[in-house]
Amino acid sequence: MAKKITMQDIADRLQISKNSVSQALSGKPGVSEETRRIVETAARELGYEYTSVRNQLQKSEQNKTFALIASEFAFSLKSFFGEIYLSIERELSKQGIHLLIQPISEHAISERQLPSFVQNKSVDGILILSHLSTDYINEILSTNIPTILIDHHHPHINADAILTNNRFGAYTAVEHLLKLGHRKIGFVGNTSYSPSYYERLEGYRLALHHHEIKIDPTFILSDVLEEDEDLRISMSKLPKQPTAWFCVNDGFGFLVCSYLYHAGIKIPDQISVCNFDNGQLSQISNPKITTMDIDLKLYGIKAVEQLIWRINNKDAVYQEILLPTTLIKRASTGPVLTRD
Incomplete structure (x- = not known):
């Protein structure tokens, strides 16, 4: 009869503590992401049976529906917001989450006309891309559907936001x-x-x-x-x-x-x-x-991560996540050659 593989066997193979193995496989803090990957790989190779936190999360999110809302103008800026939208779509597809896309007209914004799936609360979460009016966004938030703002925030809006620094x-x-x-x-x-x-x-x-x-x-x-x-x-x-x-x-x-x-x-x-x-x-x-x-792709990744987190932590304080930028030097800048 084959010996049942235990956490101690994994710890002995990697020469780390059993507690570190437990933290890695349970998703608890205390170990690095690299250590977590090494432990998960060793567990698979040794035949240790467990359900990873990542798999549990993906399973729990299946059959959910998210909505992506933006103004008609924002959706027209395909070279910028289009990249974010595609990243969101890819991330949700990986996790088996259905996506609804809804452009919002200027008339709907001024009249505070919400999409039917918001009024009926038939979506599990909402992503708002760029800025609509503050009143319109707060009308959405009043439904208590978990909502994440992307590339927009305002002192009068209480919601998580993914922003550029x-x-x-x-x-x-x-x-x-x-x-x-x-x-x-x-x-x-x-x-x-x-x-x-x-x-x-x-x-x-x-x-x-x-x-x-x-x-x-x-x-x-x-x-x-x-x-x-x-x-x-x-x-x-x-x-x-x-x-x-x-x-x-x-x-x-x-x-x-x-x-x-x-x-x-x-x-x-x-x-x-x-x-x-x-x-x-x-x-x-x-x-x-x-x-x-x-990094527009990172915008989409972080927005999806934050919305899933918000759904599971509805009473947590609101967060603003700042994404870094990178200087790209091109021919339009150079040293001062002429002076007054």
């Missing part, structure tokens, strides 16, 4: 310009459009403050529309140009580069340009634009 990302971008010798750095963006954009302005200010650079308020264009004509008017009114622009997103970065090109200003010889998001526009611009990259 906008302040530190902008700080890194501006610090990159400072290291190149720039001291006259401008900011372009519409901070009233999104809390994320305001946070990027805060990161811009923080970097200049930390490096003891006096901010010139004439270089801060924080209420410009993301439109060619509005940007052209705002920039043409400036008494002088900075040596570098930090732009709140790819769209503004592309428009700034276009304006400078038509004004006969060389990039980066005369003015450097840096932006945020690493979308398609920063990659097709001539020159290609230095940018802060966001």
Whole structure:
């Protein structure tokens, strides 16, 4: 009769304590993810019978239905939000969770018309991609369906949120310009459009403050529309140009580069340009634009993880999870070659 494999057998093989084996197989804290994988592998090889926490979680989530809600405008931005949506879809597919997708019109937002599956509470969880109105989001939250915000938050909204670390990302971008010798750095963006954009302005200010650079308020264009004509008017009114622009997103970065090109200003010889998001526009611009990259796939992974966690921990305090950004240096930034 074959000997029954025990936790002690696994511990002896790996030369670790039985307690560590128990923690690894039960999913309890106290061991690293690498140790957990090694223990699970050894358990399978020795024929130890157990049900992993990961399998238990996936089994418990089967037959659930989640909804992904966003404005019609957000769904149209396929190069950015489309990547997040695809990541969410992949993660839910792995776990056997059904996904409903619902674009929300401006009329529905203004009238607070909720989708029928929200009104009927026929979904187990909701993912809200980007910002709708605060009143509309709170109308959804009033149903008590577990809900996660993606790339949006607000002081009047009590919900978990998956966010970009906008302040530190902008700080890194501006610090990159400072290291190149720039001291006259401008900011372009519409901070009233999104809390994320305001946070990027805060990161811009923080970097200049930390490096003891006096901010010139004439270089801060924080209420410009993301439109060619509005940007052209705002920039043409400036008494002088900075040596570098930090732009709140790819769209503004592309428009700034276009304006400078038509004004006969060389990039980066005369003015450097840096932006945020690493979308398609920063990659097709001539020159290609230095940018802060966001891991959009990670957005989807973390949003799904947090929603599953929230369903199982409904009374826990709300959390905001900040995802890091990465500086990608391209041809649009260079050292200061011309000075006033």
